[in-house]
Amino acid sequence: MFDQTPAGLPAAPGVGYKPQHFSDILEDAAPVGWLEIHAENYMGDGGRPLAQLRHLSERFPISVHGVGLSIGGEGPLDPDHLARLKHLVGWLNPASFSEHLAWSTHDSHFLNDLLPLPYTEKALARMADHIDQVQEVLGRQMLLENPSSYLAFAESTMSETDFLREIARRTGCGLLLDVNNVFVSATNLGYSPVGYIDDYPLDVVKEIHLGGHDEDEDDHGAPLLIDSHGRAVVDPVWALLDETLSRTGPRPLLIEWDTDVPDWSTLRAEAKRAQDALSKVTA
């Protein structure tokens, strides 16, 4: 179905790469199994970011994680951005490419956040068309990540899990299951996170994300969790990971820590905890 068949990510822990960890990673005798980068940070013409990425890619499988394609946008995909992505994926030949069930651009204004969409037939058809286009341009399968939700759309006609299952069925894309996002959304919208996993098409999950969140309250004093990626993963999310892995078997696991980035040893300790979770399940 696709021209390129990359080897894929190993069923091991990886971390979101931060330039301040470059030397620590290279000096670490047993660092992590793989690294994930945000595509948009490596779309300059040259300089240190690309030099570091070339260097790291010789030693680690790399996952390219896009945050700016706006696949869930009402408008067409930005052809310039798609071309930049094709260039990056072309020279790097990463083990995986993933993006989000979200939109971030409208009328060529980029809002730098992952914004929500209603789960309707119309949104599904548009999203599937966009994913078809991405996979055709990149010549490979992409993974689609479930969002963190703070609100719901009254017009939605299907559940998020049904929406994702149907997108994967129509486009052949894989799914990136972010269990922190599941926990955040389930808490915020009042459903069971394990029930979500029950309904989720786990057979097409090719990667799992973990990250930290902040706690707030809504107008009624109900808990409102914010997907901040600025702290350690909390115990209930580790428990949800165990529950998920018991059904999927080992999968590539990623620790995301994007704000208040800690030192390498703290991040590596989180990756070690992910390794422990993987060790408890068998393929």
Place this chain on the structure above:
Amino acid sequence: MTGQATFRTALLDASQPTPGGLTDGQGRPAGRRYDVYRNNVAVSLAEALETGFPTIAKLIGPGNFRAVAARFLRASPPSSPLMMRYGAGFAEFLETVKPLAHLGYLPDVARLELALRRSFHAADHTQADPAILQDLDDDALMACRMRLAPSVAVLRSAWPVVSIWAFNMRPGSPKPQARPEEAVILRAEFDPEPNVLPMGGADFLEALIRGDSFGSAMAAAGEDFDVGAVLSLLLGHRAITGIDFEDTP
């Protein structure tokens, strides 16, 4: 129906009501849950600006910077998902901020920071063999055309813009003296640095970048121009990528 146009407009304008059709998942209006997105957008764009303009943030203080950034990001949301490019119009925006009018050098400091960022992400280059220059006689030198690295940028300011930048960003740098400064940004490997040019240096380098011959660039720089100092800067930062002799008269 809650279209993305409505959703987007209210994101950037807190005076707009929360769009309809959004709930808390239990049928109640979303209320401040929508503000999470408002906050994410404003904070992430303000942080991107602060990352891109650290000297401006230091000069006016973080509180003032956030206030200015909040106005800028609403007036000029990014036109591209590449945050490394965000803030191209920030210097011009600063010129319009009346409470900052007494800090007349701010827009030029912002231009310098933007040029440093562009240089940081510019294409890599290979230096031309410096021995070529040593072997040239005067006529050949005057007739040649020098190609400079894509990371090279020239700036002119009525303010001591490089000295202000260095005083804030490089501990131990001397206090800026009131004077205009011309500068060239050079990136030997990965870290661009601004360098103050001798008088005529900006004219000289802009002529080279335009593709003028070395002799024409010298003429543009005027008499008393210290060409040796500028060549040393270029060679010391491996900034000359090619020397062409074709089309010479």
